[in-house]
Amino acid sequence: MSSALTDLVPLPIVQAPMAGGVSVPRLAAAVSEAGGLGFLAAGYKTADGMYQEIKALRALTSRPFGVNLFMPQPEYPGASTGSTGAADAAPPAAAAVEVYAEQLAGEATWYDAELGDPDSGRDDGYEAKLAVLLDNPVPVVSFHFGCPTPEVIESFARKGTLALVTATSAEEAQAVERSGAHAVIVQGVEAGGHQGTHRDDPERDRAGIGLLSLVAQVREAVALPMVAAGGIMRGSQIAALLTAGVSAAQLGTAFLATAESGAHAVHKQALTDPLFVRTELTRAFSGRPARGLVNRFLREHGPYAPAAYPEVHHLTSPLRKAAAKAGDAQGMALWAGQGHRMARELPAGELVQVLAAEIAAAQAAQASAQVGNEGR
Known part of the structure; x- marks a missing residue:
């Protein structure tokens, strides 16, 4: 190079x-x-x-x-906005993560998993x-x-x-x-x-x-x-x-x-599965922009995820692991580039x-x- x-x-x-x-x-x-x-x-x-x-x-x-x-x-000083880029005054990052944790409570119940500690380093x-x-x-x-x-x-x-x-x-x-x-x-x-x-x-x-x-x-x-x-x-x-x-x-x-x-085998299969037709940048899983296949978790939580990495990553980690264990592609972070449909096994x-x-x-x-x- x-x-x-x-x-x-x-x-x-x-x-x-x-x-x-x-x-x-x-x-x-x-x-x-x-x-x-x-x-x-x-x-x-x-x-x-x-x-x-x-x-x-x-x-x-x-x-x-x-x-x-x-x-x-x-450290995140000051305010943080969600991935929607809302211009309204947003709470500090820690408070935004707490709000997001409340929004994810249903996911924790569904997967029978505890949310992670956002302050894990x-x-x-x-x-x-x-x-x-x-x-x-x-x-x-x-x-x-x-x-x-x-x-x-x-x-x-x-x-x-x-x-x-x-x-x-x-x-x-x-x-x-x-x-x-x-x-x-x-x-x-x-x-x-x-x-x-x-x-x-x-x-x-x-x-x-x-x-x-x-x-x-x-x-x-x-x-x-x-x-x-x-x-x-x-x-x-x-x-x-x-x-x-x-x-x-x-x-x-x-x-x-x-x-x-x-x-995960489910992740590999999803790359060419007709069910997943596009990718999108999202903060839903980690709090930082990352491109993944659009699934239920991304659609439901992406618009509200705060700009708080790695706090959101730590918070959602048990959910992602539980979804993977269950083989549920709709709750996993299916990271993929825009050329995913061209993947070759x-x-x-x-x-x-x-x-x-x-x-x-x-x-x-x-x-x-x-x-x-x-x-x-």
């Missing part, structure tokens, strides 16, 4: 780190073994849990891989995870929900670890460049799961930027190598993005459906090979068309 990252892996294919048990060691190993860059998701895990997954992955492959970290979240064990990764360096580390300090980036560089940071705007990409990161993950609004915005601003809920437009904006704003993310499901899309100037593509939903993915390594063949075919077609145009 600059020469450093492109030299690390032979194919411009990155498996997105999907938190919540999806990006398990066997998935990351299969992708890395096939020539892509597999990723573990440290989000929502303890530092020791992350370390144990790294050990398990290293037992499966000697190829390069990455680990993704969530940045600590600031805001830093996701960030410092402890940094310590583990600096003591036991991995090839690549990426960051979501913000940008680490230049000192953190430099500490990883001294260990030989490449650092990538997600950005959802040109301004965020400029902050990433100032941090000294080795590459920026340019995340379009099409992406499944959480938008990696550096600052959670409810006024941006309906103002996300499409991937191609964002790539063009970031390309003009920074000199960093780019990894494109958002709705990518086919090698032809990757080829087009490579032509647009990115160094690699990061795919999440495409790998979610694979055999090695740790996603293939082994992860085979999917990497298919994508690589599609990239090669698209690039050959581009070269042929160019030659034809030059001959006119």
